Amino acid sequence: MKQKPRVAVFDFADCEGCELEIADLEEEVLDLIEIVDIVSFREVMKEHSDTYDIAIVEGSIMRPMDEKRLRNIRSRSKILIALGACATIGGINKIRNQWMPDEVKKEVYGTADLKGNELFDVFQTKALNEVVPVDYYIHGCPIDRDEFKSVITAIALGKKPDIPRYPVCVECKKNENICQFELGNFCLGPITRAGCKAICPTHNSPCEGCRGLIKKADTECVKEVLERYKLSYEDIRRRCTMYNYGRKECSYDE
Amino acid sequence: MKQLVKTITKKDFSTFVNTLIKDGSYDVVGVQAKGKRYVFDTVSSAQELRLDYDVTILPPKKYFLPQYEMLLKFSLQKPFEGKETITDVPRIIIGVHPYDIIALEQTDRHYLDQQQDSFYKKRRENTIIIGVDIQNVSERSFAASMKTNTTESGFDLLLTDIGNCYAVTIGSEKGDKLLKKYATVKDASSTDLNKIKTARNAVLKKYKQKIKIEKKDWSPLLVANYDHAIWEEHADVCMECSSCTMVCPTCFCYDVKDEVSLNLKQGNRTRTWDGCMLKDFTKVGSGEVFRDEVKERYRHRFFRKGNYLPERYGFVACVGCGRCGSACLPDIADPCNLINELAHFTSEDDTGRYFIKEENEVLEKGIIHVPRSATIKKITPFNELDSLFEIELDDKKPLGHKPGQFVEVSVFGYGEAPFGISTPPGNTPLFEIMVRQVGNVTKKLCSLQPGDKIGIRGPLGNGFNVKSFEGKTLLFTSGGTGMVPMRSLINHVLDPKERNKFKDVIILYGAKRPKEITFMDDVDRWKKIPDVQCEITVDRCEPSECWGGCTGLITTLFPKIQADKLDSKNTIAVVIGPPVMYKFVIKCLQTLGVPDDNIYVSLERRMKCGVAKCGHCQINGIYVCKEGPVFNYGTLKQLPEAF
Numbered sequence: 056m057k058q059k060p061r062v063a064v065f066d067f068a069d070c071e072g073c074e075l076e077i078a079d080l081e082e083e084v085l086d087l088i089e090i091v092d093i094v095s096f097r098e099v100m101k102e103h104s105d106t107y108d109i110a111i112v113e114g115s116i117m118r119p120m121d122e123k124r125l126r127n128i129r130s131r132s133k134i135l136i137a138l139g140a141c142a143t144i145g146g147i148n149k150i151r152n153q154w155m156p157d158e159v160k161k162e163v164y165g166t167a168d169l170k171g172n173e174l175f176d177v178f179q180t181k182a183l184n185e186v187v188p189v190d191y192y193i194h195g196c197p198i199d200r201d202e203f204k205s206v207i208t209a210i211a212l213g214k215k216p217d218i219p220r221y222p223v224c225v226e227c228k229k230n231e232n233i234c235q236f237e238l239g240n241f242c243l244g245p246i247t248r249a250g251c252k253a254i255c256p257t258h259n260s261p262c263e264g265c266r267g268l269i270k271k272a273d274t275e276c277v278k279e280v281l282e283r284y285k286l287s288y289e290d291i292r293r294r295c296t297m298y299n300y301g302r303k304e305c306s307y308d309e
Numbered sequence: 310m311k312q313l314v315k316t317i318t319k320k321d322f323s324t325f326v327n328t329l330i331k332d333g334s335y336d337v338v339g340v341q342a343k344g345k346r347y348v349f350d351t352v353s354s355a356q357e358l359r360l361d362y363d364v365t366i367l368p369p370k371k372y373f374l375p376q377y378e379m380l381l382k383f384s385l386q387k388p389f390e391g392k393e394t395i396t397d398v399p400r401i402i403i404g405v406h407p408y409d410i411i412a413l414e415q416t417d418r419h420y421l422d423q424q425q426d427s428f429y430k431k432r433r434e435n436t437i438i439i440g441v442d443i444q445n446v447s448e449r450s451f452a453a454s455m456k457t458n459t460t461e462s463g464f465d466l467l468l469t470d471i472g473n474c475y476a477v478t479i480g481s482e483k484g485d486k487l488l489k490k491y492a493t494v495k496d497a498s499s500t501d502l503n504k505i506k507t508a509r510n511a512v513l514k515k516y517k518q519k520i521k522i523e524k525k526d527w528s529p530l531l532v533a534n535y536d537h538a539i540w541e542e543h544a545d546v547c548m549e550c551s552s553c554t555m556v557c558p559t560c561f562c563y564d565v566k567d568e569v570s571l572n573l574k575q576g577n578r579t580r581t582w583d584g585c586m587l588k589d590f591t592k593v594g595s596g597e598v599f600r601d602e603v604k605e606r607y608r609h610r611f612f613r614k615g616n617y618l619p620e621r622y623g624f625v626a627c628v629g630c631g632r633c634g635s636a637c638l639p640d641i642a643d644p645c646n647l648i649n650e651l652a653h654f655t656s657e658d659d660t661g662r663y664f665i666k667e668e669n670e671v672l673e674k675g676i677i678h679v680p681r682s683a684t685i686k687k688i689t690p691f692n693e694l695d696s697l698f699e700i701e702l703d704d705k706k707p708l709g710h711k712p713g714q715f716v717e718v719s720v721f722g723y724g725e726a727p728f729g730i731s732t733p734p735g736n737t738p739l740f741e742i743m744v745r746q747v748g749n750v751t752k753k754l755c756s757l758q759p760g761d762k763i764g765i766r767g768p769l770g771n772g773f774n775v776k777s778f779e780g781k782t783l784l785f786t787s788g789g790t791g792m793v794p795m796r797s798l799i800n801h802v803l804d805p806k807e808r809n810k811f812k813d814v815i816i817l818y819g820a821k822r823p824k825e826i827t828f829m830d831d832v833d834r835w836k837k838i839p840d841v842q843c844e845i846t847v848d849r850c851e852p853s854e855c856w857g858g859c860t861g862l863i864t865t866l867f868p869k870i871q872a873d874k875l876d877s878k879n880t881i882a883v884v885i886g887p888p889v890m891y892k893f894v895i896k897c898l899q900t901l902g903v904p905d906d907n908i909y910v911s912l913e914r915r916m917k918c919g920v921a922k923c924g925h926c927q928i929n930g931i932y933v934c935k936e937g938p939v940f941n942y943g944t945l946k947q948l949p950e951a952f
Contacts, residue, residue: 086571208569213756214723214749217566221551221587228555228636229376229582231367233346236638245548245638270548279546279639 060211063095063107064138065128067114067121068148068180072197073139074098074113080200090211107131109210113138115148116181120173129187134210137183138203140196140298144267145182147196149300152179191216196265196298199251219249222269223262227253235261241286243294246270246277265298272299312461313479315494316501322468322475325492326355329401332491335437338372340365340404349402360404360468363447364630368409368558369402370416373432380428380578380678383721385569389682389703389762391721394577397431401487403439407460408452408628410440412558414463418622419561424677424920437483440464442505443512449631451518451645457628459509471504478505518634518645521652524625527615530648532663533656535608535949543641544604551584553610553633553642559618559626560584562924565917569722576722583923585609590925593915594726594748597888599928600950609927611647612663617930620664662947664930665940667771677920680719680764686739687759692824695745695790696755697731702765705738711772712798713911713939716742717919718754719764726750727916729794729938730768731828733801743793743827769919770938773798773883773909781881782812784870784903786894788819788863788886794911794938795885796828803838812879815870816843819863819886823847823856844869863890867897877902884942885911891952895942906943912951913938 064074078099080087087093094104110132116122129135140146151159156177160169169175183189193206202218209216219225223244227234235242235256242261244253248269255262270277272295273288281288317325330337330352339352340362347362349369383391405413413433420429443458452458460467465484469476476497479485488494522530554560564583569576583590586606591599600606618626627644634643641647687699702708708716710730719725728742746752754763775798783802787795802811816835820826826847835843844866846859859865863886882898884891891910898908914926914933921935929948931937945951 080571083571090571090573204571205568208571208573211573212569212722212753214753220589221584222548224548224550224552225555225582225584225587228367228552231343231348231371233344233366234552234636234638237346238344245550276546276548276639280548283638283640 059090059092060109061094061104061107062091062109062111063104063128063132064093064098064111064113065095065124066098066112067125067141068117069114069139069141071098071113073141073193073195076197076200077111077203080204083204087207091207105131109134109136111136111138112183113142115141115145116183116186117148117177118173119176119178122181122186125183125186134190135183135187136191136193136206136210137189138193139198140194140265140267142183143189143192143194144299144302145180145185146265146298148180149182149298150296152301153296192218194218194248194266195251199254201252202250220269221249223247223249223251223253223256223266225249226251227256229253230257232256236280236284241284241290241294243268243291245280246272246274263297264295268295268299268302313485314497314502314505315477315479315488316471316474316497317477317492317494318474321493323355326352326358326403328491330354334399336398336400338400338402340441349404352403358403360441360470361444362404363443363445364406364450364632364635366632367556368412368630368632369405370412370558370561372400372402372436373413373416373429374420374561374563374582377579377581378428380565380580382575382577383567384575385722386574389721389764391578391679391719391764393427393676393679395428395431397435399435400432401437401439403441405438405440405464406443406452406630407440408450408455408457408630409558410438410460410463411457412628412630413438415559415618415622415624415626415628416561420922424922426922427676427678437465437487438463439484440467440480442467442469442509444470444508446512446515446517447631447635449518449634449643449645450629451516451520451631452629453513453516454518454520454645455524455625455627455629458512469505469508471501471508476501476505518631518643520629520645521649527625527648528619528660529656529658530651531612531616532658532660534651535612535663537651539647539650540608541604543647544602544607546639547586547603547607547641548638549586549588549603549606550638551586552636552638554584554586555582556632556636558628558630558632559614561922562590563918564923564925565725567722567724578721580923583925585613585924585927591915591927593913594751596747599914605950607641610642611644612929613927614644615648616660617664617927620661620666620930663949665936665944665948667936677766677918680717680725680766683763683765685757685759685761685763688755688757691743691827695743695825695827697827698742698744698754700740700742700763700765702738703762707734707736707738708740708765708768710734710740710768710797712775712801713772713794714768714770715794715916715919715938716740716765716767717769717916718742718750719766720750720753720757721764723753724750725764725766725917727769727919727934729797729911731793731796733797733804743790745790766919769916770934771936773939775801778802778881779810780812781879781907782815782876784815784817784880784882784898786817786863786882786884786886786898788890788894789821789825790827791885791887791890791911792818792820792827795883796831798883799835800831803835803841812876814838814841816841817863817866818843818845819848819866820845821848823850823854842870862893864893864897867901870901872901875901878904878907880907882908883910884908888913888952904943905946906941908942910940910942910945911938912940912945
């Protein structure tokens with residue numbers, strides 16, 4: 056009988072919420088472990104193995120020691136999956152990239168002496184693909200459990216997962232939501248990747264772009280909408296810093 | 310037939326609705342408030358109804374072509390099992406405005422005329438439509454100037470608020486029966502009938518938008534302005550969000566996906582709304598996108614409403630509901646504004662130039678979504694990417710195809726993909742296709758073994774009209790994988806039973822590299838046939854590849870044809886190959902003196918449903934899966950999106 060793929064789950068700078076989503080599959084965890092062997096998943100079990108085929112990684116890369124650890128994981132795995140916004144696009148962790156690491160450390164730790172301590176040796180936050188090649192991306196903050204299942208089954212079947220490359224508006228309209236703009240809110244939905252079933256607008260909260268922008272914020276169409284709704288570029292720039300700070304390119308293929 | 314009109318007091322109407330709800334045999338749906346907007350939703354009491362609404366966020370199309378609809382369930386454990394999953398909930402929809410009623414009738418033409426969609430049909434049959442005359446008008450609606458603000462047909466019952474009661478126009482037997490069973494009504498008097506007219510007229514002044522031209526002038530106006538700067542100007546600010554198509558009552562394109570459960574034991578095939586405004590709408594397995602630029606997609610939507618569908622069905626496919634105008638953030642989607650802006654120009658140009666009318670035999674009605682079971686008999690690899698598959702239908706019936714047609718092959722859990730049929734028509738249940746590994750379905754297919762089962766839908770497409778080739782010289786030019794469908798035609802023509810119907814046969818074949826040549830066996834056999842000229846070339850080859858033949862592009866084979874001996878006016882030329890090849894080969898043919906009307910091509914697009922419903926394969930106004938994939942170059946060349 057063909058051996059089940061061995062899966063290991065790791066995290067870096069994150070809240071572990073995306074990993075928790077995997078645990079929150081509840082009864083479906085039984086289905087999951089029928090098709091894969093989870094050999095390492097610190098958040099839910101103490102067993103660990105250094106031999107695995109698929110690595111699922113949550114969190115951003117902050118320090119040289121993180122880079123080293125990630126490269127090690129990459130070298131041991133055939134497939135690397137970035138789990139959640141911190142891993143796929145840097146997410147909230149990139150907010151601090153607006154300032155130099157030293158400024159940030161001073162703000163947080165004050166006058167504490169952190170020299171030579173590798174735990175605090177941070178550089179500008181990096182998403183996983185800024186350090187190693189990533190095979191698949193599961194976007195969102197947190198991830199969508201259905202999308203997680205879809206990606207895992209695709210990998211198990213040997214097919215490329217089908218991640219939307221169109222904006223949240225498609226799913227929002229299918230849900231028959233009243234457009235956030237009509238309610239006077241600025242929503243990042245039109246320039247954000249879909250796949251979350253527009254969960255935030257459906258629950259009356261404008262989209263924050265956690266799945267990654269698929270259109271740059273400084274395009275003509277965005278400027279047009281800003282003008283029409285009497286919003287400033289400052290507004291959108293600030294909204295985008297939550298999850299999408301410093302993304303020079305909006306990669307379609309992620 | 311004079312329509313019967315009754316009246317019902319508002320109180321009795323509430324009772325009528327509550328009785329229907331209590332009866333429990335219908336899903337009673339009606340217009341309700343959602344915040345400041347309105348939606349169709351299941352009502353639990355007549356009090357929830359807001360029949361004075363202006364427009365709903367989504368049109369009632371969601372009840373006939375749902376946002377997400379399961380087409381079939383399959384098992385990955387049993388060799389082949391796919392069950393159609395039609396739900397047939399009897400439903401009553403209360404409060405449909407005339408423009409939405411008209412939009413449904415338009416959608417009927419597309420989904421029920423030919424190759425009937427059984428899901429849509431069932432839902433239409435199971436639904437009773439209780440329309441309501443418009444009382445309030447949304448900001449962007451221009452239904453009055455589109456003459457879609459009232460309708461004489463398409464409803465089972467139609468309500469008009471005439472003050473103290475509703476007038477109820479009976480539109481069908483179903484409606485009549487419903488009233489008789491559940492409602493207390495009176496006959497309408499002539500005063501009541503006049504009140505209906507007054508009520509309808511009173512609303513007219515509420516329209517804020519008015520379209521400046523008549524519906525019959527949309528087509529010539531658009532044709533005159535195919536290359537107008539406005540498309541690019543507006544597309545510059547388009548968000549490519551496809552909100553316009555999602556909320557549109559006359560849009561009905563969809564995508565189909567296979568989803569598998571986490572335990573990998575079973576799954577389902579689901580269709581969901583898709584939008585031609587999205588970037589990947591026309592993307593095929595090899596990665597090519599056939600309508601890439603935003604301005605092309607933006608223009609396509611208006612042409613579809615105002616030129617392509619009118620040419621096909623005779624109606625303008627916009628009902629002036631105003632939903633797209635409200636939904637579009639940069640405000641470029643509103644057809645009223647766009648048409649009014651263009652309204653200064655018109656033309657005498659042929660409005661049918663972006664459409665090809667085919668004299669099609671009436672295509673099979675019936676199950677079009679569920680594949681038939683078939684078995685892979687043999688797999689012969691040509692090279693590391695391409696393999697020849699021999700397939701047999703499990704019911705042992707012949708496929709019944711014409712050369713040039715294609716099949717949609719299903720691998721449950723992975724999806725469905727179109728393949729040209731490579732064998733000539735015959736009485737055998739066996740047929741061949743060639744599979745090139747480019748995506749999920751093809752990669753999985755190439756990992757299967759003889760004996761494994763797959764699903765087949767087809768034959769699809771128009772195929773070659775071989776009868777019209779009789780008595781002519783035939784010149785076949787294939788580039789690369791173009792030889793796959795071409796082989797079906799060539800072997801049919803060269804069949805001893807058919808051969809003497811045609812004159813000389815010339816076969817030209819060009820591949821990129823020697824290892825990409827498919828069907829070398831056939832080529833060798835054709836070369837040996839006396840009155841057949843067969844020439845083959847490769848674009849280039851390495852010294853290490855043993856290739857003793859010609860090198861050079863396919864156009865370098867044309868000088869090998871004895872032009873002075875060729876009766877070019879009575880030659881039929883068939884060209885199939887990669888998009889880039891057509892322009893050059895057609896030039897060679899024209900130099901030889903072959904008339905454009907004697908040239909046939911086969912084109913590739915993203916074929917998903919294969920039955921002219923999902924919309925992905927469109928080239929201007931035609932569906933490649935229906936008016937094609939075989940086209941006459943003489944008529945095709947006027948379609949700007951063809952090459």
